[in-house]
Amino acid sequence: MLLRAGDVGVLFAGAGLVVALTLYAWSGGRGDRVVIRAAGQVVKTASLSQPQTFSVDGPLGTTQIEIEPGRARVARDPSPRQLCVKQGWLTQSGQAALCLPNQVSLEIRGRTTAYDTLGY
Amino acid sequence: MTHSVIELPVNADDRRIARLAALAIGLTLAEAAIPSPLPGVKPGFANIVVLLVLLQHGWRAAVWVSGLRVLAGALLFGTLFAPGFWLSAAGAVVSLVVLALARHLPSRHFGPVSLSVLAAFGHIGGQVALAGLWLLPGTALLKLLPVFAAAALIFGAVNGVIVARMLAAPASVGRQSAPCTPP
Numbered sequence: 001m002l003l004r005a006g007d008v009g010v011l012f013a014g015a016g017l018v019v020a021l022t023l024y025a026w027s028g029g030r031g032d033r034v035v036i037r038a039a040g041q042v043v044k045t046a047s048l049s050q051p052q053t054f055s056v057d058g059p060l061g062t063t064q065i066e067i068e069p070g071r072a073r074v075a076r077d078p079s080p081r082q083l084c085v086k087q088g089w090l091t092q093s094g095q096a097a098l099c100l101p102n103q104v105s106l107e108i109r110g111r112t113t114a115y116d117t118l119g120y
Numbered sequence: 121m122t123h124s125v126i127e128l129p130v131n132a133d134d135r136r137i138a139r140l141a142a143l144a145i146g147l148t149l150a151e152a153a154i155p156s157p158l159p160g161v162k163p164g165f166a167n168i169v170v171l172l173v174l175l176q177h178g179w180r181a182a183v184w185v186s187g188l189r190v191l192a193g194a195l196l197f198g199t200l201f202a203p204g205f206w207l208s209a210a211g212a213v214v215s216l217v218v219l220a221l222a223r224h225l226p227s228r229h230f231g232p233v234s235l236s237v238l239a240a241f242g243h244i245g246g247q248v249a250l251a252g253l254w255l256l257p258g259t260a261l262l263k264l265l266p267v268f269a270a271a272a273l274i275f276g277a278v279n280g281v282i283v284a285r286m287l288a289a290p291a292s293v294g295r296q297s298a299p300c301t302p303p
Contacts, residue, residue, distance in 0.1 A: 002231070002233070002281055002284045002285065002288075003231065003233055003281075003284075004228070004229050004230060004231045004233075004234075005229045006225065006226070006229035006230035006231070006234055007229075007230060007231050007233040007234045007237075007280070010230070010233070010234040010237050010238065011233070011237060011273070011277060014237050014241065014269075014272075014273040014276070014277075015273060017241070017269055017273075018266060018269045018270045018273055021265045021266045021269050022266035024265075025262050025263050025264075025265050025266055026263065026266065
């Protein structure tokens with residue numbers, strides 16, 4: 001008998017440990033908070049736990065930010081090239097969407113950040 | 121001037137431990153030739169010998185074989201007291217402690233595969249713990265933990281099956297563990 005009942009149990013427990021470690025180690029980058037800035041000033045810090053929308057006013061008009069559990073995006077923005085809207089949903093800690101013409105930015109924060117600071 | 125002779129008596133157990141340790145050292149050297157994508161991920165074939173010794177000659181003999189393997193292996197690689205030696209020693213110590221506990225599991229349900237997998241996790245656990253505390257403090261190692269754990273699971277299971285098959289073939293094992301006749 002190569003494999004006994006307990007061996008199968010140990011193998012499954014080991015596989016479970018590998019899966020748990022994978023989830024623990026490789027999902028640490030997911031963000032759990034969002035920081036919204038207008039003209040460099042923080043106007044709102046929100047948790048990524050429940051869906052909600054914010055409207056932030058800038059020089060060109062109103063930027064609309066949408067939050068869903070675990071992710072956030074710029075839903076609408078008056079900027080001419082729509083770069084921050086095209087970035088889509090942000091999930092990882094450290095990701096940011098910048099609507100420069102309207103001076104609004106959206107940044108994801110988490111347990112660990114990949115970078116200390118980012119310059120644009 | 122008196123001519124003094126110091127004689128160290130060598131019994132059959134010593135010879136057997138020396139022979140099995142030599143086997144483990146040989147396997148350690150051979151597997152160093154296998155390229156590894158990540159330092160620390162190795163098949164650990166020497167643990168096959170340690171596990172066979174544990175099951176046939178008890179835990180103390182396994183400690184001797186494992187300890188001699190780490191020490192003499194480091195001498196041969198020229199890495200004695202280098203970081204790699206301490207990592208290897210930490211892995212061996214933790215895996216022997218795990219085996220000391222795990223060998224009391226009821227053998228009706230838990231065979232060599234269980235012992236091998238648990239020892240492999242002990243091995244990598246000891247190494248990663250020492251590396252994390254001493255060599256690479258911080259979160260760098262955290263990202264590699266799943267890789268190390270998966271390697272421990274796979275190689276532990278493979279080594280365990282090899283041990284189980286060797287134990288199931290009584291002829292070769294009987295020859296291997298026969299007492300060595302002094303010359």
